[in-house]
Amino acid sequence: MKCSAPSVGPTGSRGRPREFDPDEALAAALRVFWSRGYEGASLAELTDAMGITKPSLYACFGNKEALFKKALDLYERDKLAYMGKALEAPTARGVAERLLSGALATHCGKSDPHGCLGVISTVACSTEADSIRADVIKRRASSEAAVIKRFEQAREEGDLPDAVCPTKLAGCLTTVLQGLSVKAQSGAEPEELQGSVDTFLAMWPGR
Structure with missing residues (x-):
């Protein structure tokens, strides 16, 4: 067109x-x-x-505002395509690993700006851009809900311990993902961020 x-x-x-x-x-x-x-x-x-x-x-x-939302649609479709594939991993830890690896590749790559578009925009938005903040938060909540559902499945299948709360685990993972974005935008080296990912995965709950 x-x-x-x-x-x-x-x-x-x-x-x-x-x-x-x-x-x-x-x-x-x-x-x-x-x-x-x-x-x-x-x-x-x-x-x-x-x-x-x-x-x-x-x-x-x-x-x-309409332009930004269209750009965000493009960002999710092209740059965050790894998220859908991550949910197809055979284990909950595999889901987390794919999400974290995808985030590192996207937020710390050599060809694109560093950081996550959603995180950058919500952190920088003032009250004048409440509708943008609300839209980004809604999209993020939808993604986190999909992860929670996947972790609930993992617990039902015995992949996660019964004592693990899928909602809290997904929230913890989201916090790490957002933290990686903020640090990437501030200039953190990929090696440092990879170390954070490795440490987080080393603490992953398992039977």
């Missing part, structure tokens, strides 16, 4: 609309949001990275 951006001639007259690829523009916006957070990303930075004008942004994507 192509979107049209109005072009203006040297005399101020409108020329033929210039087409642009909305998928490429959205990918560029994602990188800005990922680097700067929702509030830190200005419209000027976004339109410059996307190669379009503000009217074109509004016409194709809606306002800044």
Whole structure:
């Protein structure tokens, strides 16, 4: 699909609309949001990275909030695809290991900004962006609910001890995942973060 951006001639007259690829523009916006957070990303930075004008942004994507949510959809689909595969691991520990390994690869890679887009945006959001914070928290809760369900299955199958609470274990794992994101964004070395992952997994409950 192509979107049209109005072009203006040297005399101020409108020329033929210039087409642009909305998928490429959205990918560029994602990188800005990922680097700067929702509030830190200005419209000027976004339109410059996307190669379009503000009217074109509004016409194709809606306002800044709508653009961010579309970027977040793209982030979840492309960058967090490992989460769905992690839940298919044969053991609860395997689920945790895949989630942690996927997070390290995503948040500490060489080609993308460091840190997690959701964590970066919720930490930086003020009360003026409550709707963004609420949307990110809702998405996070949905992901954590899927992990809780998987851990409940693991306990029923005897993979986790009866005394382990799936909800608390999933919450602990989520806390570690968010902590990795924050430390990655602040410049922590991959080796340090891998050490945290190894230590956490070494304490994993088992029979």
